Amino acid sequence: MVNSILKVQNLTHYYGNKVAVNDISLEIKSNGVLGLLGSNGAGKSTTINILCGVLSPTKGDVFINGINIRNNQIASKKLIGFLPQKAPLYFDLTVNEYLEYCAKIRLIPNVKIRNAVERVKQLCNISHFSKALIRSLSGGYQQRVGIAQAIIHDPKLVVFDEPTNGLDPVQVLEVRKLIQTISKDRAVLLSTHILSEVQATCSNIIMIEKGNKVFSGSIEDFNNYVAPNTLSIKMILPPELEEFLLICGVEEVDFKNEIILVKTNDIIKTSKAIIERSIKSNWGLIEIFPLKNSLDDVFAELSSSIN
């Protein structure tokens, strides 16, 4: 049987008597980017600090490639790369000096260090800064150095905590592109509270709120999670508001130029009723379709589902 790259079973963590992560399970079976989404304080950092062996969980188990991190700290850490919210950089070292140092603390044999450093510099497009002091690099390039240290030992799983925080829009796009490239050869867990980040980078999402898992599935499943409750309608001869309100399930009607937005408690029944009435009364129905919820709507709905 092939081991999952990451398996988290019933993870729970308390700070004193306050629960920060409550019975969370998740699994990564193949390469690609899994988004760990949640509002501020949801429990994302606590979860990933546990996965990366920085924090011991109160309860539950984490397996990296089948290895339980609780009893096999060194073996499991060899398989994980981590870029925390604040990249662990030494600003007075050059890029080469820093990456060589990271390779040593990752226990890469001396004879292989040079190749490892060259490989990650090339991948992260920082070779031309090899001899530059880290403090002299822009925020985006410093973040690339942070990413390079996270993959220097060629881990199976890389964990990024809010990797585009504080970067300008161009750097954000470049760092996202780099993360996607990295995810072709390994699994990536990307923690963020930014929906557009998840949309742009991830294939699947786990969402946590107040320490509880509230969603797990594909971006598409996430998008369709909350059933739509609004119909968008175009008609040549629409009826008056009062007549609309008499139709089965119609709760609110909003006339916006040519478009009529109808809020309903039953999208199927109301669509059927409007189509039937339109034919009978010659309203000249041109189009009718349910309006999809935006990801922001779904995020808001899921965030408020835990009290």
Ligand SMILES: Nc1ncnc2c1ncn2[C@@H]1O[C@H](COP(=O)(O)OP(=O)(O)OP(=O)(O)O)[C@@H](O)[C@H]1O
């Ligand atoms: N060292 C700590 N001691 C006590 N409580 C903590 C500690 N660290 C985090 N918490 C609390 O645990 C909960 C989860 O925090 P965590 O940092 O894991 O959330 P997060 O989703 O990463 O949030 P953010 O996006 O703001 O970093 C929060 O209520 C937080 O206040």
